[in-house]
Amino acid sequence: xxxxxxxxxxxxxxxxxxxxxxxxxxxxxxxxxxxxxxxxxxxxxxxxxxxxxxxxxxxxxxxxxxxxxxxxxxxxxxxxxxxxxxxxxxxxxxxxxxxxxxxxxxxxxxxxxxxxxxxxxxxxxxxxxxxxxxxxxxxxxxxxxxxxxxxxxxxxxxxxxxxxxxxxxxxxxxxxxxxxxxxxxxxxxxxxxxxxxxxxxxxxxxxxxxxxxxxxxxxxxxxxxxxxxxxxxxxxxxxxxxxxxxxxxxxxxxxxxxxxxxxxxxxxxxxxxxxxxxxxxxxxxxxxxxxxxxxxxxxxxxxxxxxxxxxxxxxxxxxxxxxxxxxxxxxxxxxxxxxxxxxxxxxxxxxxxxxxxxxxxxxxxxxxxxxxxxxxxxxxxxxxxxxxxxxxxxxxxxxxxxxxxxxxxxxxxxxxxxxxxxxxxxxxxxxxxxxxxxxxxxxxxxxxxxxxxxxxxxxxxxxxxxxxxxxxxxxxxxxxxxxxxxxxxxxxxxxxxxxxxxxxxxxxxxxxxxxxxxxxxxxxxxxxxxxxxxxxxxxxxxxxxxxxxxxxxxxxxxxxxxxxxxxxxxxxxxxxxxxxxxxxxxxxxxxxxxxxxxxxxxxxxxxxxxxxxxxxxxxxxxxxxxxxxxxxxxxxxxxxxxxxxx
Ligand SMILES: *Cc1c(COP(=O)(O)O)cnc(C)c1O
Numbered sequence: 001x002x003x004x005x006x007x008x009x010x011x012x013x014x015x016x017x018x019x020x021x022x023x024x025x026x027x028x029x030x031x032x033x034x035x036x037x038x039x040x041x042x043x044x045x046x047x048x049x050x051x052x053x054x055x056x057x058x059x060x061x062x063x064x065x066x067x068x069x070x071x072x073x074x075x076x077x078x079x080x081x082x083x084x085x086x087x088x089x090x091x092x093x094x095x096x097x098x099x100x101x102x103x104x105x106x107x108x109x110x111x112x113x114x115x116x117x118x119x120x121x122x123x124x125x126x127x128x129x130x131x132x133x134x135x136x137x138x139x140x141x142x143x144x145x146x147x148x149x150x151x152x153x154x155x156x157x158x159x160x161x162x163x164x165x166x167x168x169x170x171x172x173x174x175x176x177x178x179x180x181x182x183x184x185x186x187x188x189x190x191x192x193x194x195x196x197x198x199x200x201x202x203x204x205x206x207x208x209x210x211x212x213x214x215x216x217x218x219x220x221x222x223x224x225x226x227x228x229x230x231x232x233x234x235x236x237x238x239x240x241x242x243x244x245x246x247x248x249x250x251x252x253x254x255x256x257x258x259x260x261x262x263x264x265x266x267x268x269x270x271x272x273x274x275x276x277x278x279x280x281x282x283x284x285x286x287x288x289x290x291x292x293x294x295x296x297x298x299x300x301x302x303x304x305x306x307x308x309x310x311x312x313x314x315x316x317x318x319x320x321x322x323x324x325x326x327x328x329x330x331x332x333x334x335x336x337x338x339x340x341x342x343x344x345x346x347x348x349x350x351x352x353x354x355x356x357x358x359x360x361x362x363x364x365x366x367x368x369x370x371x372x373x374x375x376x377x378x379x380x381x382x383x384x385x386x387x388x389x390x391x392x393x394x395x396x397x398x399x400x401x402x403x404x405x406x407x408x409x410x411x412x413x414x415x416x417x418x419x420x421x422x423x424x425x426x427x428x429x430x431x432x433x434x435x436x437x438x439x440x441x442x443x444x445x446x447x448x449x450x451x452x453x454x455x456x457x458x459x460x461x462x463x464x465x466x467x468x469x470x471x472x473x474x475x476x477x478x479x480x481x482x483x484x485x486x487x488x489x490x491x492x493x494x495x496x497x498x499x500x501x502x503x504x505x506x507x508x509x510x511x512x513x514x515x516x517x518x519x520x521x522x523x524x525x526x527x528x529x530x531x532x533x534x535x536x537x538x539x540x541x542x543x544x545x546x547x548x549x550x551x552x553x554x555x556x557x558x559x560x561x562x563x564x565x566x567x568x569x570x571x572x573x574x575x576x577x578x579x580x581x582x583x584x585x586x587x588x589x590x591x592x593x594x595x596x597x598x599x600x601x602x603x604x605x606x607x608x609x610x611x612x613x614x615x616x617x618x619x620x621x622x623x624x625x626x627x628x629x630x631x632x633x634x635x636x637x638x639x640x641x642x643x644x645x646x
Contacts, residue, residue: 022498025533027525030308031491035082035357036548042499044546048081048574050089055578059495062572063362063544065582071568072641073544074363074474078120078551078571080583083358084128089321090350091132097325101333105343108157110135112300113143115351115552119150120571120584125354126150135181137161137349141168148175157347158182159297161211161259164191166198173204183257183295185209189238196249209257209297210234210242212282216262216274233260239282243289255291257347258283261299264352264553268312269319272301273327280335287341297347298328304356306489306549307523315489315523321353351552358551361567362495363474365543366511366644370504371466373439380433385426387417391437398441400448404456410441442466464520464530467507470537472545473644475564476510476517480547480554484516489523491548497535505531508545511644512564542646565589565597565642592638602638609634 019038023029028036034050045056059077066075087109094107111125113136125134135156138144147158148171158180160172164187175182184206186192199206213233234242246252262275276298287293302324303317312318319327328346336343376395380388391413398406417434420426426434446463449455482488492508507530510517522529537543571584592602613627622630 017499017501019499021501025502026493027308027491027523028493030310030525031305031523031549032308033305033357035079035085038498040499042497044493044495044498046079046082046572046574048079049085050082055574055576057572057574057578057580059360059362059546060544062570062580063495065580066568066570069582069585071570071585071587072643072645074361074479074567074643076479076550076555076567076569077360077362078358078569079360079574080124080128080358080571081574083121083124083355083551086354086357087125087129087132087134090348090354091134093321093325094329094346096322097329101326101329103329103333103343105345107346107348108133108135108295109354110137110157110159110297110347110349111354112137112139112349112351113146114139115300116355116555117143117146118555119146120586121355121358121551122146122150126152126156129156133157135159141165141171144168144171144175148180151180154179154181156181157295159185159209159257159259159347159349161185161187161261163187164194166194169195169198170202173198173202173206176207177202177204181207183207183209185211185257185259185297186234186242187211187232189234189241192242192245196245196251205251206254207256208246208251208254209259209295210239210255210286211259211261212236212239212279214260214262214275214278216271216278236282240289243286243291247290252290253292255286256293257295257297258286258293259297259299261349262301264300265303265314265317266301267303267314267317269317269323269327272319272324273331276328276331277335280332283344284335284339284341294344295347296332296344297349300349300351302348302350302353304352304549304552306356306491307525308491309523309525355551356549359555361474361479361547361550362544363472363547364646365470365537365545366473367471368468368504368506368537369471370468371439373443374436376433376437376440384430385417385420387413387420388430388434388437391417391434391441395437395441395444398444398448400451403445403448403452404458406441407445407459407462410438410445414438439466461530463505464507467520467531468504469509469518470504470506470534471509471511474510474547474567475512475643476519477512477514478564479567480519480550482553483519487521489521489528490550491523492519492532492545493548494534495544495546497543500535502533502535504534504536506534507531563591563594563642565594567643568641589642590639591642594642595638606635606638 022038028038035047037045037047039045039058043058043060045058047056090109098107113122130153133153133155135158136147136151137159138147139162144160151158158175172182172184184195195206211233213235246255260279266272283293283296305317306315309316310318380392394406394409414434421431443466449459449462476484480490483490508519520530522532566588568588569586570582573581573583595602613630616622617624617627
């Protein structure tokens with residue numbers, strides 16, 4: 001490990017490092033929505049209600065509690081208090097807008113189970129949501145079964161989306177019969193005949209909703225469900241055909257809900273307004289057709305400001321929760337009041353905005369590989385190859401006016417010299433010297449580039465080539481799959497030492513050793529950063545980082561990449577006095593667990609290993625006592641955590 005301080009982050013912030021510098025550098029006050037801040041001691045603290053006050057807990061105190069209990073890193077922390085606060089804010093924002101505009105209907109939130117299906121999460125959503133009659137959205141049979149087992153509130157909505165077979169429909173009908181407001185939302189025309197058939201067979205009157213395609217095409221990563229070509233939802237002709245079939249069956253009164261889903265993480269409020277403007281006209285049309293419309297379900301899309309920029313960038317949003325609610329209410333009233341149509345109950349299926357803030361992934365840094373150059377001799381040995389002299393010349397002529405040219409030349413000569421090495425024309429030591437000169441040139445270019453107002457395209461991001469690499473004890477694929485799959489940005493920062501100047505510019509690598517197992521794009525207020533400023537590692541102290549806002553979508557997409565399994569999970573409750581309790585610990589997967597997921601018979605593996613060891617005794621390679629030690633190591637390896645244990 002190397003502890004030199006060559007990659008100084010920024011001269012101006014070295015003057016006197018203060019907590020406010022750390023706040024700005026990592027943007028914590030911009031993306032934390034009030035739930036996270038930095039203490040005077042330079043540690044990240046949690047404010048469970050999103051408001052500053054006495055009641056805050058340091059993540060380092062939690063880490064120390066985790067260590068005392070013998071749990072290893074990485075750990076996923078869940079803060080029930082934050083979840084409760086999110087649900088409260090959502091309802092209070094809507095209720096505030098409803099009151100302010102004099103809206104005649106009410107708001108009912110539902111939580112889409114797919115966003116984080118873990119039982120504990122869904123259970124807590126229904127528990128904290130009960131005072132607001134917060135319901136659930138199920139997109140599959142399994143999710144409906146989970147929803148029915150957890151939802152108790154007859155005033156909460158249970159929305160059934162997704163493609164529905166006979167069993168799914170029957171379950172939904174039974175839920176309705178048992179007193180739930182359970183709506184079967186038609187996503188495809190073929191579902192209607194089956195619903196009608198099952199309803200007749202079971203003699204249960206269904207509550208029916210229709211999902212429509214919205215022609216508004218919204219921007220963002222996840223918006224393929226909007227626009228004319230979206231996979232789900234009915235077009236206008238299909239919609240009217242459903243209406244006609246229901247009318248023919250004398251069941252038009254069953255049609256009560258209109259649904260659309262524009263996609264997740266809609267960064268631009270304009271798209272949200274356009275969609276609701278279109279949808280409310282369809283709602284009006286259905287009322288005029290004679291359906292007993294009561295509910296308007298706007299789906300998900302309410303975005304999270306992951307980078308704190310408050311813009312229409314994909315990792316952000318250019319609106320607040322209050323603006324979102326106010327715009328929806330205003331558009332609905334603006335249209336319906338013209339025709340004297342009663343205001344519907346508004347449903348949103350806000351998943352991301354409900355659970356993203358709730359979880360934090362903590363991990364330690366195992367090692368670093370730091371960029372380093374060595375001083376180069378003032379003169380090359382006389383017998384050096386002429387290309388070496390040429391490369392050396394680049395160093396000499398380098399000037400702010402010829403950076404690009406020098407960059408191209410340096411790469412050219414380095415590559416030529418590498419060829420010479422391959423042909424045996426230069427020695428290993430000469431090659432090392434060449435590389436060292438090359439990196440000295442690059443470093444000098446980077447220094448000059450920083451002085452330029454506009455950076456030539458080719459030199460953009462050149463500083464990442466000399467970034468340090470920190471190896472984190474986690475798996476990108478398991479814990480932040482969206483970072484790998486779609487380049488989604490999450491706030492990442494150290495959770496301590498924030499009263500010290502960070503002196504290194506870093507790219508994060510995980511322990512999978514997969515070339516995609518890295519993070520080299522970080523949030524920034526105006527753009528995306530290619531490196532993350534971090535502190536030097538100390539030999540005698542662990543360095544802990546947190547990845548924040550990972551409560552939505554990241555847990556259930558995680559696969560078993562490299563057989564790194566689920567991380568340990570700890571749920572934390574914060575008391576009025578600012579103490580905290582570990583209310584639930586879920587141990588992560590052991591090696592044995594993940595092997596059994598991929599169908600290994602672990603007993604059989606031990607038996608085989610025992611035979612192998614026995615054979616080694618017979619061959620005189622090990623003693624019976626050594627066999628015992630080796631067997632114990634194998635067994636405890638099986639029972640161990642799949643991550644790096646110190
Ligand atoms: C995924 C999904 C949601 C959740 O969207 P968020 O943007 O996370 O709130 C809601 N409704 C449907 C139909 C979905 O597919």
